Amino acid sequence: MDDTASPFPSHEKLARLLPGYAFDPEPLNTSNMSQVHLATDTRLHHRKVAVKIIADYLAAHPVYRKRFLREIQLMASLEHPNIMYVITAAAEDGELLYFVMPRAERDLKTLLAAGRLDLAKTADVIAQAARALDHAHDRGVVHRDVKPGNLLFGPDGHVYLTDFGVAKEHFGEDLTTLGESIGTRGYTAPEVFAAGAAEAATADPPAVARMLPCTPRERAGDVYSLGAVIYHCLTGRRPFDQPDENAALEAQRRGDLALVSARRHGLPAGLDAVVAKAMHLDPDQRYDTCGELAAALTQALGLAKDGMALPILRDIQDRLRTDAAQRDDATAYAGAMPAPDTGPRRDQTRNMLLSLVVAVLAVALAGGLLLYQLFQPEDAEAGSAGEGASTASPSATASPTANLDPPSPTVEPVAGDEQVTRYPTEGECLSDDPDYYVVVACDSPAATEVVYRIVYSPEDPNPSQPEHEDAAWIACGGGDIDFEYRWRDSDSDADEGEEAVWDPATDRIYWIMCYRYL
Numbered sequence: 001m002d003d004t005a006s007p008f009p010s011h012e013k014l015a016r017l018l019p020g021y022a023f024d025p026e027p028l029n030t031s032n033m034s035q036v037h038l039a040t041d042t043r044l045h046h047r048k049v050a051v052k053i054i055a056d057y058l059a060a061h062p063v064y065r066k067r068f069l070r071e072i073q074l075m076a077s078l079e080h081p082n083i084m085y086v087i088t089a090a091a092e093d094g095e096l097l098y099f100v101m102p103r104a105e106r107d108l109k110t111l112l113a114a115g116r117l118d119l120a121k122t123a124d125v126i127a128q129a130a131r132a133l134d135h136a137h138d139r140g141v142v143h144r145d146v147k148p149g150n151l152l153f154g155p156d157g158h159v160y161l162t163d164f165g166v167a168k169e170h171f172g173e174d175l176t177t178l179g180e181s182i183g184t185r186g187y188t189a190p191e192v193f194a195a196g197a198a199e200a201a202t203a204d205p206p207a208v209a210r211m212l213p214c215t216p217r218e219r220a221g222d223v224y225s226l227g228a229v230i231y232h233c234l235t236g237r238r239p240f241d242q243p244d245e246n247a248a249l250e251a252q253r254r255g256d257l258a259l260v261s262a263r264r265h266g267l268p269a270g271l272d273a274v275v276a277k278a279m280h281l282d283p284d285q286r287y288d289t290c291g292e293l294a295a296a297l298t299q300a301l302g303l304a305k306d307g308m309a310l311p312i313l314r315d316i317q318d319r320l321r322t323d324a325a326q327r328d329d330a331t332a333y334a335g336a337m338p339a340p341d342t343g344p345r346r347d348q349t350r351n352m353l354l355s356l357v358v359a360v361l362a363v364a365l366a367g368g369l370l371l372y373q374l375f376q377p378e379d380a381e382a383g384s385a386g387e388g389a390s391t392a393s394p395s396a397t398a399s400p401t402a403n404l405d406p407p408s409p410t411v412e413p414v415a416g417d418e419q420v421t422r423y424p425t426e427g428e429c430l431s432d433d434p435d436y437y438v439v440v441a442c443d444s445p446a447a448t449e450v451v452y453r454i455v456y457s458p459e460d461p462n463p464s465q466p467e468h469e470d471a472a473w474i475a476c477g478g479g480d481i482d483f484e485y486r487w488r489d490s491d492s493d494a495d496e497g498e499e500a501v502w503d504p505a506t507d508r509i510y511w512i513m514c515y516r517y518l
Helices: 011-017 062-077 108-113 119-138 216-235 245-254 271-278 290-301 312-320 324-334 346-356 469-476
Strands: 021-023 034-041 047-054 098-102 151-153 159-161 419-421 438-440 449-456 482-488 508-517
Touching (some): 047 062, 271 290, 469 508
Antiparallel strands (some): 034 047, 047 098, 419 438, 482 508
């Protein structure tokens, strides 16, 4: 680089202006506006840091100077574990405009350059970014430039949100200039990217007003951007990646975005809906908060509420990647409600559903992290001990018909206003009777749920556990499911009132019933 023509100080000048730091020979990255250097703080046990410096010609411009100083102020005031913090910074009248922050190991943009992320990593990154954004929104600050390059990784995968250069306070002055694009094309919501003229600050708002959180409409732009980051993580491609700039802009204005499932086969069926809602053209149709988006993502993936999953997920994914055709079939199968069946489909159902739930199985396999907590209230009661029953639905209880065998496929279907008390078959509907399986016609006003699948002698991936939500998750195809199961146990002849105890050496699940509310 020709230092005489550069808007940034030479290495020698930098060492002279900031004598407490030993800078690496070359900057980490350089843009038209700023430069980031890696350095060592020689005064504090040789701590590794990063130093961001604004270009000289921008430092001399009153608006850009004010913007950079405001960025420092926002980062210093938004104290949160997932927001990058400032160690030290330039004085307002300093010759060099800079601030010092902890050194990150890499950013999400660099990570995505090597390919798309696995599902667990995606959920983890988004959960952390959402916490940072909601913290800022709750304090009246919108970021307006959420993208992979502004999500940094510290040790052990810790995520930091950084670069508040175009952020706007709830009642503060918008320091973008007339005609300036805000954010980054593809990631920034259309209504934010093409906002046009800068907004004026609210004149002397009362102190209490400055502490008001952002409204859902104000948060909507960052929700869109976080949805775009999810899209990039899952597909390995940035949204609206048409080579022609004008075509890309027009596609984004129309919301013409290829589905996630079209660019990566074998994903849980609910992911397309999550991304579509987050990136909806109408800001009012998006999630109200980034945390709500992150929760929807983790639920669609079948992970824990904090977005964490197990390393075993990667092993399962690698094993099933060897059969792409099977994975595609499972995806197509998951998209439709199964029609009434004429009998058990043990092998076919098991094979198809195993590939479908490759990602969502991770937490269930943890041996202690029960997915049941996501779908059942904590005070929901298990079925009668003598029957070994359990349920994940608030309205489903152990049936007094539990001693009956499941009906044969030849039972007569109900019609009109008829109803019958028995186990249902696939495709039949139930009333909301809390004590019995009351089978009713699906077009009857009494129908409240449909039984879309019954799996006999299902696979149990973790037979040592007395709870079988993991097996039900596989059998029912994942997603927002409700189910019941029955198991036979070695203590089935125990005296009345004694609790039946699951014995993994001898017991097995008899059947699993899957149903959805109408």
